[in-house]
Amino acid sequence: MSDAAPQALPLQVLPFPLQRSEPLARNAAGARDTTGAAATAGAAGAADTAGATDAAGEPGPAVGAGFIEFQQLGKTFPARRGGAPVTALEHIDLSVARGEIVGVIGRSGAGKSTLIRLVNGLEKPSSGRIVVDGVEISSLGERELGPVRRSIGMIFQHFNLLSSRSVYGNVALPLEIAGVDRTAIRARVEPLLEMVGLADKRDRYPAELSGGQKQRVGIARALATKPSVLLSDEATSALDPETTAAILDLLARIQREFGLTILLITHEMSVIRRIAHRVAVIDGGRIVEQGRVADVFANPVHDATRSFLGAETGRRVPEFIAERLQPAPVPGGRAVMRIVFRGEHATDPVLSQLARELGLDVNILSGSVERIAGQPFGILLVALPGDADTLARARSFLDARRLHTEVIGHVA
Amino acid sequence: MSPELVRLIWEAALETIWMVAVSGGIAMAIGLPLGVFLATSGRGELFAAPAVNRVLGLVVNLTRSTPFIILVVAIIPFTRLIAGTSIGTGAAIVPLTVAAAPFIARLVETAIREVDPGLVEAARAMGCRPMQIVAKVLVPEATPAIVLSMTLAIVSLIGYSAMVGAVGGGGLGDLGIRYGYQRFMPEMMAAVVLVLVALVQAVQSGGERLAKRLNKRLRHP
Numbered sequence: 001m002s003d004a005a006p007q008a009l010p011l012q013v014l015p016f017p018l019q020r021s022e023p024l025a026r027n028a029a030g031a032r033d034t035t036g037a038a039a040t041a042g043a044a045g046a047a048d049t050a051g052a053t054d055a056a057g058e059p060g061p062a063v064g065a066g067f068i069e070f071q072q073l074g075k076t077f078p079a080r081r082g083g084a085p086v087t088a089l090e091h092i093d094l095s096v097a098r099g100e101i102v103g104v105i106g107r108s109g110a111g112k113s114t115l116i117r118l119v120n121g122l123e124k125p126s127s128g129r130i131v132v133d134g135v136e137i138s139s140l141g142e143r144e145l146g147p148v149r150r151s152i153g154m155i156f157q158h159f160n161l162l163s164s165r166s167v168y169g170n171v172a173l174p175l176e177i178a179g180v181d182r183t184a185i186r187a188r189v190e191p192l193l194e195m196v197g198l199a200d201k202r203d204r205y206p207a208e209l210s211g212g213q214k215q216r217v218g219i220a221r222a223l224a225t226k227p228s229v230l231l232s233d234e235a236t237s238a239l240d241p242e243t244t245a246a247i248l249d250l251l252a253r254i255q256r257e258f259g260l261t262i263l264l265i266t267h268e269m270s271v272i273r274r275i276a277h278r279v280a281v282i283d284g285g286r287i288v289e290q291g292r293v294a295d296v297f298a299n300p301v302h303d304a305t306r307s308f309l310g311a312e313t314g315r316r317v318p319e320f321i322a323e324r325l326q327p328a329p330v331p332g333g334r335a336v337m338r339i340v341f342r343g344e345h346a347t348d349p350v351l352s353q354l355a356r357e358l359g360l361d362v363n364i365l366s367g368s369v370e371r372i373a374g375q376p377f378g379i380l381l382v383a384l385p386g387d388a389d390t391l392a393r394a395r396s397f398l399d400a401r402r403l404h405t406e407v408i409g410h411v412a
Numbered sequence: 413m414s415p416e417l418v419r420l421i422w423e424a425a426l427e428t429i430w431m432v433a434v435s436g437g438i439a440m441a442i443g444l445p446l447g448v449f450l451a452t453s454g455r456g457e458l459f460a461a462p463a464v465n466r467v468l469g470l471v472v473n474l475t476r477s478t479p480f481i482i483l484v485v486a487i488i489p490f491t492r493l494i495a496g497t498s499i500g501t502g503a504a505i506v507p508l509t510v511a512a513a514p515f516i517a518r519l520v521e522t523a524i525r526e527v528d529p530g531l532v533e534a535a536r537a538m539g540c541r542p543m544q545i546v547a548k549v550l551v552p553e554a555t556p557a558i559v560l561s562m563t564l565a566i567v568s569l570i571g572y573s574a575m576v577g578a579v580g581g582g583g584l585g586d587l588g589i590r591y592g593y594q595r596f597m598p599e600m601m602a603a604v605v606l607v608l609v610a611l612v613q614a615v616q617s618g619g620e621r622l623a624k625r626l627n628k629r630l631r632h633p
Contacts, residue, residue, distance in 0.1 A: 120537055149539035160534035163629045164552040173548065174538040205628040225538075 066131070067261050068096040068119060068229065073128035075114050088114040089285045092128065096278075098228075101255055101262040103276035103293075105269065105308055111285040112265040116231050119263060120152045121145040132229060150178055153222030157234035159214040161206040167193065167217050168202045174224045192220040196250065212243035219250065223258075230255075232264035236271060248274045269308045273297070273372050281305045294372050298340040298404050317381060317408065318366050325409035333412045335386040336365065337394070340404040341378035350401055351382070358393055360384055386410050413599060420587060421600075425607050427501050428583040431576070432569045435508035439569075440562060442513040446472075447520025448546055458532070458542045472514040480511055480572050484579055504573070504581030512569050519561030523554040556627035563619025567612050574608070584608055 073092040079085045088111040096102045106112040117123040118130050121137050130137045135148060161170050171192055175185045193199045196216040206214055215235060222230055232251065236244040252275045255262050266272065272279045272293060280290035283304035289296060300306045310316055317325070321336060329335065341348070355362050362382050369378035384394055391407065398405050446468065452458040453465040478486065484507040488498045491506040527550050535549045551558075574585020584604050592601025624630065 122533060122536060143541075146539040146541060149537055152537075154534070154537040156530060156534060158530055160528070160530040162531060162549060162553060164555065164626075165628075173535075177535075177538055177540050177544050177548065207629045221538075231537075 066095045067098040067100075067133060068094075068263060069129070069131040070094040070115075070118070071129045071131070073118065073125050073130055075111070075118065075123060076126045087285055089118075089125075092287055094280055094287060094290065096261060096263055098261055099255075099259045100278065101252070101264065101276045102278045102280065103272040104263070104265045104280045104282055105267065105272055106265070106282035106304075107267060110282045112282050113233065115282065116233050116263060116265050119229070119231055120149050120154060150174065150225040151227045152229045152231060153225070153227040154231040154233065155215065155218045155222050155235045157237045159206070159211075159218045159238075161214055161217055161221075163206055166203050166205055167198060167209070170206070170217055171220045171224055174221060178225060188224060189220075192223060195254075196220045210243075211239050212247060215239065215243075215247050216250070219247075219254070223254065228261060230260050230262045232262060234266060235264065237266065237268070244271070245274065251275060273370075281308065294342055294375060294377055297372055297377060298342060299406075316366075321365055321381075321411065324411045326411065327409060329386050329388065330410045330412045333386045333410050334383040335391050335407050336409050336411060337382055337384055337391075338406045338408055339380045339382060339398060340406075341369070341376070341380070342404075343375050348401065350398065350403065351380070354394060354397060358390075358397060360390065360394060381408075383411065413603065417591075417600060417603075420591070421584075421603055421607060424582065424584045424587040424604070425611070428570065428573050428585075428608075428611070431501055431504055431508060431573045431581065431583055432566060435505045435512055435573075436562075436566050436569050438505075438509045439512035439516050439565070442509075443516025443565075444520055444558075446513065446517035448524055448550065450517060450521040451524035452542075452546065452550070458545060472517055475510065475514040476518070480507070481575050483507055483511055484576060488579075499580040501582040504576035504579065504583075507579075508569060508572055508576065511572060512565055515568065516561065516565045519565065520554075520558055523557035523561055524550050526557060527553045556623045556629075559619060559623040559626060563616060563623070566615050566619070570608065570612055570615070 070092045073089060074087070075089040077086045077088060092115065094102070094104075104112050104115060114123055118125055119132060119137065121140060121142075125138050128138075132148070132152065137145070137148065140148060162173065165173065168189055171189045172185045175188060180188070190199070190202075193202055196219055198213060198216050198220070201209065201213065206217065209217065218235070230251075235251075236247050239247060248271060251262065251264075254260060255275075262275075264271070264276070276293050278291065279293050279296050280287045281296070281302060281304050282288070283302070288302040289300070289305045296305060297309065300309050317336075325336065339350075341350070351362055351364070354360055362384055365381040365383055367378065367380040369376060371377065384391065395405050449459065450465065450468060450472070453461045455462045475483070484504075487507055487510060490510075491498045491503050494506050495503040497503050531549050531553060532545055535545045540548065573581070573583050574588070577583065577586025577589055580586075584607060588601050588604035591597045592604060
């Protein structure tokens with residue numbers, strides 16, 4: 001990426017300085033909001049949020065809050081002939097910090113597409129406000145939205161490339177619209193194509209490209225006007241898993257290099273796990289749970305979240321155990337406990353310590369360790385002696401090591 | 413066939429080409445923007461003006477549903493106003509244009525409506541103004557379909573041009589009626605039909621070839 005490119009483009013298209021209409025503290029505390037009042041993880045979550053870097057040493061979200069702010073936002077579509085008005089979104093409060101990747105996950109019809117379209121004014125809210133970098137988007141007319149939209153790039157599920165334009169022409173389009181001259185366009189487009197790995201496809205047409213290549217063109221096009229925000233509307237949903245991973249890694253790289261703020265929507269938890277810092281779960285037009293990705297993965301509260309996580313390895317209780325599981329302790333039976341390991345603790349030999357120091361028989365029922373939001377994250381399902389006393393000792397031992405535990409039932 | 417008759421056919425063919433080319437050109441100049449407007453002025457669309465859209469749609473339908481030969485006669489005062497006369501090849505261009513412009517507008521409207529709405533959304537997300545969306549997205553994306561529409565319109569115009577002989581419009585159709593039919597010269601009729609077939613064929617395959625070349629969606633890796 002050459003910085004020698006002529007600065008014909010305003011780097012900061014939004015003419016306003018970063019403003020905060022709410023105190024910073026609100027956002028830090030709001031890092032773990034759940035409607036289900038899961039206060040247990042609150043303390044740990046807030047402590048994590050305070051640091052700009054997390055345990056794995058990865059650069060986390062930069063300091064600064066509320067770069068994109070949804071405030072009590074609602075959207076109702078007017079009634080169609082013979083139907084009732086449709087409420088797509090209600091009471092949406094969501095705050096995205098500068099330089100953060102926030103994923104919004106929901107089923108189709110949950111309202112997530114509407115949510116992302118509110119950010120660049122493609123949809124107008126029926127109530128509430130949406131503020132981006134201090135500018136209230138919802139108050140702008142179509143004409144005033146033009147320059148604001150140049151500072152907000154967007155990529156799409158079906159790429160939405162112009163079939164009549166070459167790869168180069170597609171990436172150049174937003175610049176042509178902005179009135180940038182030909183030489184400056186070339187100086188901007190060519191490094192972008194280089195960056196997304198499509199320099200050799202410069203003169204090809206979209207019909208000649210694979211899905212992954214088309215999305216790379218989409219990404220280059222979205223970045224052409226040097227936006228500070230990137231909106232990703234199911235950008236990987238039409239791609240195979242391997243291509244999805246490559247595209248997500250590209251987005252993560254771009255985010256780090258340019259300090260972009262990314263708001264993405266998806267229906268796949270694997271997308272969230274791979275690149276998001278924070279996640280908001282949307283169900284029936286409301287945000288039912290939000291927080292840092294690792295927190296939500298460790299302790300999902302809402303049913304919708306659990307069902308999204310259900311498909312993720314390690315969360316699911318194996319069937320042969322699930323069908324024997326009872327809610328109350330069984331005399332002489334064993335308790336089934338889920339232990340979540342995070343950050344530096346993910347690799348500690350806790351189980352052998354537990355067995356050695358407390359003299360407990362622990363058997364592992366299922367488990368997995370992977371990377372989530374850049375840090376190691378493991379989930380183990382173990383069986384322990386089920387009497388209350390032993391269980392309490394085991395839990396206090398694990399709590400002392402800052403591991404999240406949850407007894408999910410008992411077996412005979 | 414005598415050289416005299418060949419000369420007649422040649423001149424008539426030139427008249428037909430002249431009438432079709434001029435009326436086709438003017439009709440395109442009117443039909444293209446009209447078609448774009450019809451496709452973008454519905455409720456909630458780019459240039460939303462539902463009332464104007466409905467009125468224009470009605471006018472287009474009126475012209476389209478009037479049989480051409482009736483239209484030619486019905487607009488004679490208008491023809492006289494524009495061309496100064498209602499007889500001759502020049503005057504025939506007026507009804508031909510009046511008939512072709514709404515036809516082209518409808519075809520262009522259809523072509524524009526076929527453009528993926530996702531592209532319009534992407535363009536809006538880039539900060540495109542409505543006119544830029546038309547110029548940079550809708551028209552370029554619809555160009556192959558528009559070229560095919562124009563081909564169809566020109567072929568229809570060649571057919572219509574045969575009817576303007578009724579008002580002294582000249583051209584191949586007029587020649588066929590006067591010589592082939594009224595003077596019982598079947599070889600003249602056959603020659604006229606052959607030339608018309610060749611004309612239509614040339615326009616059709618030329619248009620298709622151009623549309624194909626402009627259509628970048630057909631390329632494969």
